[in-house]
Amino acid sequence: MCVSRMRLGAAVLALALAGSACEDGGAPDTALPASDADADDLGDFAAAPEWSAEEMTAAAQAMLELGFPNPKAPYDAYMSLLSFRDEVCPGEGDQLVGQEMAQGGCTASTGAHYEGNTTLLVTDESGGDVERRSFSLGGDFLIEDPEGYRLAGGGGMSYGISRAGSGQVDWFGESAGTWIHDRRDDWLGLGISSTVTFGGSAGGDNAVLTLDGSLGLDGVYVQFVDLTWRDGCDAYPQGSVRMRDPSGLWSTLDLADRCDGCGAWSIDGLGEPTEACLDLRPYGSAIAELGTW
């Protein structure tokens, strides 16, 4: 997958998800195919999958290896980019507010450009029986640094962690919307579209990691359905993962009963299940790591 930069420095960075569209220098193929002259067979259409189980899981695996959509990454980027502010643009406070900011934004003396509106909520309740830290960054915005790299977000990123006196730690997070920071070369550099929630609990009786939601990254689209990591399953989750074939068909990998990342895979409504595997341990590790107080 590649990203095409907007020609006019506009507020939106389009996520070009078709590889051919991003090859430099090539004229796009806009020739039309022969039209469907016979309308009678329209109803007989049946989508056929383009990928095998191996190809599907390989694509999903490659996507996973681009990194976990950690909400701290865009948050850290955002906070870092605020350092290019001046007293006027965007002024005091860590949020981008106001109609002027929404309509066109401003350019600081450093050359950084801020545009859009954001809401930022950061809490730090240290001390006490239960300590909590969290952030929530939401909005629709674009920040361009003095070198021209841009962070754009439309949605919300949040993360929170709490630690009880007993030592139990609970954490949660959400990566939702469309986000991209083209300075990076990881998942955030490519840009994601997601509605992912995750969480974990450790140090108590019931250690668990959870992941649910949908993720689009590098032209691959998956939906995590109630993935749960528990002790005694060799760091593999149980649950299911749905993956989208380029034809538009969705497939399901059922990980309900196994602890090896493998399970029954089938295209929804088509054919018999076969065995397929997807190694979600990196995601589990990433979620676990977020449980560090």
Add this chain to the structure above:
Amino acid sequence: MVIFALLACAPEAPPPAEPVAEALVPLDNLRLLRRMSLDLRGVLPSAEELDAVEADSAQLDVLRDQFLEDPRLEDRLVALLAEQWHTRIDAYDIDWYDFDLGPTDEHRFEKSVGEEPLRLMAYVATHDRPWSEIVTADYTVANELLRDIWPLEYPEGGSGWEVSRWTDGRPPAGVLVSNGLWWRYSTNPFNKNRTRAAAIFRLLVCEDFPARPVSFADATEGFAGVDSADRLSTDPYCLACHAAIEPLASSLYGFWWFRQYSPTEMTSYHAEREMLGTDALGASPAWFGEPVVGLEDLGRHIAADGRFSECATRTLATALWRRDTVLEDQGRIDALEEDFVAGGMRVPALLHALTDSAEYRAGGVTAAASEEVSDREVTARLLSPELLGSITLDLTGWAWEVNGFDQLGNDTFGYRMLANGVDGEFVTRPAQDPTLTWSLVLARTAEAAAYTAVQHDLVAAEAPRRLLQQVTLTTLPTDASFQDELAALHWRLLARRASEDDLAALTTLWTALEADGGAAAAWTGVLAALLQHPEFASY
């Protein structure tokens, strides 16, 4: 409860139809030529075209067939479809400034977004594609502005509206994956794509679900402890509609935006969200009970649905007959549809048949016609704001524009609704009767167009002339060229040979205006008068 659903499905035999053709008086060939030229090209017939039909009535059909191949038909179809698809609105959830455009781009932005799905349909119609392609196309039609703000491949070196392809992985489904359509028919967390489902039903198969009466008095008793969402999937009364709405709404979650008003979210397709609808609505994607797998499959189901071709026929009949189709039209609609489908769903053939119809060619009704037919058949049509704009631009080179806004094409600063136009939100059908505000818009347009023409042709005496071919500022009413000019203008603008009375009235007007303001003012006034003449303003 269930009875509602049954009644909605039960075929109803149309009442014995009054033979409409017998009740209608055809328009004379010249005025009919004028009507066809306006409807299919958006401009008046030339004097030569009028001469040809006057000399040989067979030329009428020859010219009509040429009109059907004229490149301007595409623009006309955009305007006609806009009256029913309602996508040309003045504001969306995203604004021009979200894309680094300037204030003078505002109207161009709004117009481009709203026209994108219409341009796709018009392209299909005018490029020998079957109408079914509007829901199966793997392309859209976009312009440079959209190229710059949406994930599109636009032809290198292209200009204006060109076939373009989406680059964000959205499935091939024509208007079903149109940004313009879904920006117009937006949704929110409470609505869950139901508005969009209703739009698809209305626009593509002419099933107007919101038109069905809904009464909570008739629903099952008691809402206590029952969430309205649960009710939709369990109460038989609600299911009468929602059994179809929910599954279709479920299929549209690739356009589910986590954050409204966000260009970052709303510009691209989100394939990873396609399956969220099943959970959100408790219904898997389906088209009237038939499961669909993605929007490509949905498009094909829609195209294969018998109501699709009938709806297309009705839509274009409404556009050209300038009225809603009624039960009495069913027989004619059936016949038109049959031919439309047999011919591979090619729109020009349908337009040909519609412009042959008695309803289209009517200029009046007989004395024996019923009041119902007399009121229903639009035998005299009102110039729409689009037509007023395209005619005056073609004739005089003048367009009413301010800061990039087409003043006959918007209601933010302009006069579209005041000129009886459709704004797509508050006014959803064009009005056919003159109103005070329509007359005012017509007057101002006529005055400005006339002034422009006179300045060009007579004051600056630029060549080639646009409208006034024979006179100069020193021509007098007693000169032959004076009367010839009036006659030529009358012919060109009204498609009727001027009578002596017509010429005398214009001469009198000219003389009165000249006495106060001079020759230029007089010609401006005469031209403005003709551009407001009832036979100019109706067609």
Add this chain to the structure above:
Amino acid sequence: MLNRRSFLRASGLSAATLALASRPARADGAPERKFLFLLAPGGWDPTYVFAPQFDKPYVDTEPDATVATANGIPFVDSAERPSVRTFFETWGDKACVLNGFEVQSITHDRCMRLVLTGQGGGGVDDWGATIAAHSANELLLPYILLSGNSYTYDHVSEVVRVGRTGQLPDLLTTTGSLPQSSLEVPLPGADAEAKVRAYLRERAAAYGEAAPAGRARRFASLYDRAIGQIDRLAALSDTLDFRAGEVGADGLEAWSSLEVAVTALSLGASRCAMVAYDGLWSMSWDSHSQISFQSDHFEGLFKHLLALMDALAATPGTSGAPLLEEVTVVVLSEMGRGPRLNSWGGKDHFTFTSAMLVGSGVRGGRSLGAADDYGVGRKLDLATGDVTDSGTAVQAGHLGATLLALADIDPAQELPGGEAILAMIE
């Protein structure tokens, strides 16, 4: 009292110059009744004002609000809405509330059409256009639409839209340059325009005479009428001012439009007028979340109503008596809100809603209609106003029929099965 730029700049200009001498259309010799529609788009929650339902077990109501009664009208009272209390205490004797009538749809578009026309499909005219069309007078601006919605079919020419941003005054300019145009185009001037219009009226007459039966003759007739209206407007071009006053900090654009509406009615230029009030900060009444905003919207609405009633009482009508004696104010919304709060703290669409009539011809001091335990409207005896299971399930069409009756129009002629709620009429 009117305290902004008024519709008429020059003093001494009487109503008679804007309409033919009013010919009474009513048997009692009073001038024909006029109507001012105040629309709350989006779907209000009647339980915040009109319909106290604290005793309904399955209806979520506003905490900290109570039932009060003024002039015989029970209403929901809250310290946050002083204008509501003041309204009913001051004008309740002239107001009649109708609760629990049904608008049989749950989509905004369809409900708006139903509440204003009684029917969900096209091919019908709304109450304002119908009433204006039945005027015995040749009105200059029969139904002036300052904001809000209008649906027309037969009576298209009755509606005069001022424009979303008040564009109509631009079009009335006869001197200087064409307004709102990048190109400088001088206007021909009033005299030249008058000459052209005279020519056009002559041509329209000839066109109408020569045209075959059908819409062409209708076109000619309405075309001539429109030109005539321009003539009459042009004659007053130096004195007419449609432009509303400044918008206040709390979004009182609605009041500015109401002021124009009052003036149009008082001069006899219009028989009907509509203004929409979109609530606090123009948020609209469609409270799917945070239902508490309804309180702010109603406070704003009733603040406008109070100012409106004062203006109507202080402004002379065409009869010379206060306009309040000639005008019926119709306050309505296209739908109600459901009985239960949803998970966002708001309420969803509901087919049952309320409306209020105030002023001329209204049997005041009454609140009609009731709801059952689920907020569903109960049947009503249309003649007595008694809630009874043997009564009629009241729908939007009944409200419309009531308005038609107040306008001295036989409802049955305009509305299939149209039956007025006589209990609302004096």
